[in-house]
Amino acid sequence: MSEAELIAAIRRQAGAAAGALALGIGDDCAIYRPRGARDELLFTTDLLIEDVHFRRADHPAAAVGHKALARGLSDIAAMGAQAQFCLLSLALPEWADARWQRGFWRGFFALARRAGVTLAGGDLARAEKLACDIVGCGRAPRGLALRRDGARPGEAIFVSGLLGGSALGLETGRGKAWRRHLKPEPRLALGRFVRQRLKATAAMDLSDGLSIDLRRLCLASGVAARLDRPLPAFPGATLDHVLHGGEDYELLFTLPARARPPAFHDGVALTRIGAIEKGPAGQVECFGRPLAALGWDHFRR
Amino acid sequence: MSEAELIAAIRRQAGAAAGALALGIGDDCAIYRPRGARDELLFTTDLLIEDVHFRRADHPAAAVGHKALARGLSDIAAMGAQAQFCLLSLALPEWADARWQRGFWRGFFALARRAGVTLAGGDLARAEKLACDIVGCGRAPRGLALRRDGARPGEAIFVSGLLGGSALGLETGRGKAWRRHLKPEPRLALGRFVRQRLKATAAMDLSDGLSIDLRRLCLASGVAARLDRPLPAFPGATLDHVLHGGEDYELLFTLPARARPPAFHDGVALTRIGAIEKGPAGQVECFGRPLAALGWDHFRR
Numbered sequence: 001m002s003e004a005e006l007i008a009a010i011r012r013q014a015g016a017a018a019g020a021l022a023l024g025i026g027d028d029c030a031i032y033r034p035r036g037a038r039d040e041l042l043f044t045t046d047l048l049i050e051d052v053h054f055r056r057a058d059h060p061a062a063a064v065g066h067k068a069l070a071r072g073l074s075d076i077a078a079m080g081a082q083a084q085f086c087l088l089s090l091a092l093p094e095w096a097d098a099r100w101q102r103g104f105w106r107g108f109f110a111l112a113r114r115a116g117v118t119l120a121g122g123d124l125a126r127a128e129k130l131a132c133d134i135v136g137c138g139r140a141p142r143g144l145a146l147r148r149d150g151a152r153p154g155e156a157i158f159v160s161g162l163l164g165g166s167a168l169g170l171e172t173g174r175g176k177a178w179r180r181h182l183k184p185e186p187r188l189a190l191g192r193f194v195r196q197r198l199k200a201t202a203a204m205d206l207s208d209g210l211s212i213d214l215r216r217l218c219l220a221s222g223v224a225a226r227l228d229r230p231l232p233a234f235p236g237a238t239l240d241h242v243l244h245g246g247e248d249y250e251l252l253f254t255l256p257a258r259a260r261p262p263a264f265h266d267g268v269a270l271t272r273i274g275a276i277e278k279g280p281a282g283q284v285e286c287f288g289r290p291l292a293a294l295g296w297d298h299f300r301r
Numbered sequence: 302m303s304e305a306e307l308i309a310a311i312r313r314q315a316g317a318a319a320g321a322l323a324l325g326i327g328d329d330c331a332i333y334r335p336r337g338a339r340d341e342l343l344f345t346t347d348l349l350i351e352d353v354h355f356r357r358a359d360h361p362a363a364a365v366g367h368k369a370l371a372r373g374l375s376d377i378a379a380m381g382a383q384a385q386f387c388l389l390s391l392a393l394p395e396w397a398d399a400r401w402q403r404g405f406w407r408g409f410f411a412l413a414r415r416a417g418v419t420l421a422g423g424d425l426a427r428a429e430k431l432a433c434d435i436v437g438c439g440r441a442p443r444g445l446a447l448r449r450d451g452a453r454p455g456e457a458i459f460v461s462g463l464l465g466g467s468a469l470g471l472e473t474g475r476g477k478a479w480r481r482h483l484k485p486e487p488r489l490a491l492g493r494f495v496r497q498r499l500k501a502t503a504a505m506d507l508s509d510g511l512s513i514d515l516r517r518l519c520l521a522s523g524v525a526a527r528l529d530r531p532l533p534a535f536p537g538a539t540l541d542h543v544l545h546g547g548e549d550y551e552l553l554f555t556l557p558a559r560a561r562p563p564a565f566h567d568g569v570a571l572t573r574i575g576a577i578e579k580g581p582a583g584q585v586e587c588f589g590r591p592l593a594a595l596g597w598d599h600f601r602r
Contacts (some may be wrong), residue, residue: 001399003425013410014420021386021419030421032438037338044434045390046424054393085322085333087347089390089434090355092600098302109314118322119315120331123434124304125348126599133390133424133434135346137333212496298427299393 003299024196026220027086027136027148028075028204041084042138042145044075049258050130052298056095058173061103062110062129063182069111071207074135074249078205080146080195081138083188084121086112086133091127108118115188136248146195148220151254155201157225157274158261160190160251163210167245177234184249190265194253198261203253209244209295213252215282227286232271243286304600327521328374330439330447336366342385343439343446345376351431352597357396359474362404363411364483365431370412372486372508373437375550379506380449381496384437384489387413389435392428418488447496447504449521456501456502458526458575459562461491462553464511465516465538468546478535485550490565499562505556510545510596512551515584525580528587533572544587547597564580 001009007025017024022040023031029042048068059067069086075082084103088108092101112119117136138145169181177261187205194200200223206213212230220223233242254276261270284291302310308326318325323341324332350367351357360368370387377384389409393402413420420436425596439446470482488506495501503522507514511532519526534543549586555577562571585592 006402006425010406010420013406017419017421021421022551024419025423029389030386032341032342032421034335034338034440035340037335039335039337041333041335041342043388043422043436043438045388045422045424045426045434047390047392047434049392049428049432051424051428052428085331087331087344087346087436089348091348091350091432091471101307105311105314118318118325119311120318120333120378121328121346122323122326123346123348124307124599125350127350127353127430127432129429129431129500131350131428133346133348135344135388135436137344138332139335245436272414 001299006159006287006299023147028078028098031054031145033142038142040142041138042076042079042081042140044072044136046071046134048132056162059182061100062107065104065107065113066069066183069108070135070184070186070249071113072134073188074205076136077186077188077191078146078203078251079138079140080191081140081204082090082192083115084137084139085118085119085138087120087219088122088132090122091125091131093128096130111268112257118130121188144195146200148204148217149278151217151221151223153223153276153278155254155276156234156257156259156272157276158253158255158272159271160187160270161268162232162234163248164241164245165234166247167241168234168237170179177236180234181247184247186249187251190251190268193265194251198255198259200253200255203251206248206250206252210248211243211284211291212293212295215293217252218281218284222281224277224283225274226277227284227290229273232269244294304598310460310579311531317432322582324448329379332446334443338438339443340444341443343377343380343441345373345384345437347372347435349433360483362401362406365413366408367484370409371487371550373435374416374489375508377433377437378487378489378492379504379552380439380441381492381504382441383493384416384418385438385440386419387437388421388437389423389433390425391423392432394429397431399505401495405519410433416487437519439589445496447501449503449505449518451503451520452465452518452577453502454524454577454579455558455561456555456577457558457560457573458577459554459556459571459573460533461488461571462569463533463535463547463553465542465546466535468542468587469535469538478537481535481563482548485548487550488552491552491569494566499556499560501554501556504552507551507553508547509547511593512544512585512592513596515585516594518553519585520583523582525584526575528575528585530574533570545595
C-alpha cells in the first residue's frame with residue numbers, strides 16, 4: 001500500500017467532515033469553525049523521527065527543534081493563516097541529555113518567537129529513538145483558508161523560492177543547501193499575502209516534492225496540470241532535486257490566469273511554472289511528457 | 302531531572318499564556334478562546350509508544366487503537382468538556398501489516414463513534430517502533446472548563462470508579478483487571494456531569510496514579526490534601542495498586558464541603574476519599590502519614 005492508499009482507507013472509515021468540522025482528512029490542515037466565531041481554526045500534525053526524518057549524527061539539536069516546529073507552521077502558511085499556538089509531543093531517548101535538550105529548545109523557541117506562536121502543551125515520554133509530533137493551530141477568516149481543492153482549468157501555477165535545495169543539501173551535507181535542509185523557513189507571511197492580496201484559488205506546501213505534491217493538489221481539485229516554464233532551481237540542484245526533492249517547504253499555489261503577482265515578496269521569488277488544465281484528475285505533464293510522482297512516500301516499497 | 306522538573310523548565314521558556322490562549326502548559330488540556338465564540342476549546346496530546354506504553358506481544362491491535370484515543374479523550378473528560386474532533390500521528394513499523402492496521406482502526410473508530418469524535422487529520426510515517434500521538438479537541442462553555450487549580454481548603458476530594466485495576470491487570474495479565482488495562486473508558490459523560498451538575502471546583506484524570514496525580518492537583522491549586530476515607534479499590538488490587546498504579550483514567554475532582562453527590566453516575570461509583578487542606582502546596586497525607594508521590598514518571602531514575 002502506498003501512503004495515498006493508506007490515507008484513503010483511513011479516510012473512508014473516518015467519514016465526512018460534518019458540523020463544526022468544515023474540512024477533515026486530505027488537506028494541509030483540518031478546518032474547525034467554532035460556533036459564533038468570526039474565524040475558522042486550522043489544525044495540523046507532523047512527525048519528526050530519528051533515523052526516519054533526521055539523523056542524530058549530522059543534525060544539530062537546534063536544527064531538530066527548529067524543523068520540528070517548522071514542519072507544522074509550513075502547513076499553516078500553506079492555508080494562508082495566522083499561526084496561533086502549538087503543542088509538542090516529545091519522546092526522548094537516553095542520549096538526548098540536558099545539553100542536547102537545551103539546544104533543541106533553543107532552536108524551537110527561536111522560531112516560535114519569530115512566528116508569534118506559543119507552546120501551549122504537549123506530552124513527554126522516554127523512547128529508544130527521538131520522536132517529535134508537532135500540533136499547529138492557525139486562524140483565518142471564516143471560509144477563506146486556502147485549500148488544495150480550489151484549482152480550476154486555465155489558472156496559473158506558481159511556486160515560491162527556489163526548489164531542490166533541501167534535497168541537494170541532504171545529498172552533499174554542506175554549504176547553503178545543507179543549511180536550507182537543516183533550517184527550512186515556513187512561509188507564514190507569504191501564505192497570508194498569497195491569500196489576501198493575490199487571491200489564490202488553491203495552495204499547499206511543498207513537503208514531499210513538486211511532482212507528488214502538484215499531483216495531490218490536482219487530485220484534490222479534480223484537474224490536470226502542465227509544467228511548461230523554467231523551474232526556479234536552488235543553485236547546484238539537478239532537475240531531479242527540483243522535481244522530486246522533498247522538504248523545500250516552499251508554497252505551491254494557483255492564481256486566476258489574468259493575475260500578475262510581483263516577482264518577489266519579501267525577498268522570496270514568486271515564479272509561474274505552468275497552468276491548470278482540464279484532463280484526468282492528478283495528471284501532470286512536464287514539457288510535454290507525463291511526470292511521474294516520485295516525491296517522498298513513506299510506504300512505497 | 303524528573304518529568305516535573307523537565308516540564309517546569311520548558312514552561313519557563315514557553316512563557317505565560319496570553320491573548321486567545323487562556324491556559325497553557327500544566328493542566329490536562331490547553332484552553333483557547335476563539336474571538337467572538339461562546340465556547341472555549343481544549344487541546345491535549347498523548348503519546349502511546351511500543352515498548353514504552355504497551356507491548357506488542359500481549360496488546361491486541363484493537364486495544365492499541367482504543368487506548369491511543371482513550372488517553373486523549375480522558376483529558377477532555379477531566380475538564381468537563383464535549384469531545385469535538387481528534388488528529389492522529391501514527392508511525393508504523395514493518396511488522397504492523399494490513400491485518401494489524403485493520404484491528405487498530407477497528408478499536409480506534411469504535412471508541413470514536415461512541416464518543417462522537419471525528420478523526421480530522423494527522424500524519425503517517427514509517428518507524429522502527431510503533432508510535433501514536435493523539436490530539437484531542439474538546440469544547441466547554443467559555444470560562445467553565447474544569448482545571449486543576451481551583452481546589453480550596455475545606456473542599457471534599459472525590460474519585461470515580463475503582464482504582465488500581467489497570468496496575469493489577471498489567472501485573473497479572475488476565476481477567477477483568479487485564480481487560481481494564483487494555484480498554485480504559487474515558488469518563489466523558491461523567492466529566493460533564495461533574496462540571497455542570499456537581500459544580501466541581503477542580504478536576505483531572507488519573508493517568509499516572511492517585512499519589513502523583515493528587516499531588517499535581519494540589520500543587521496547581523496551592524493546597525495540601527488529606528486522604529482519610531476508604532479508597533474504592535478494584536477487586537484484587539493492593540493498596541499499592543490503588544495509591545500508585547497508573548492508567549486507571551478515572552476522574553479525581555473536588556467539590557464544596559456541603560456537596561452531596563449521588564453514590565453512582567451511570568453505574569460508575571463516586572467516592573469521597575478525603576479533603577483539601579491548608580498546608581504546603583502539594584503535600585498529601587494518607588491516614589495521618591505523608592504519602593510519597595510514587596506514580597509513573599518517565600524520567601525518574
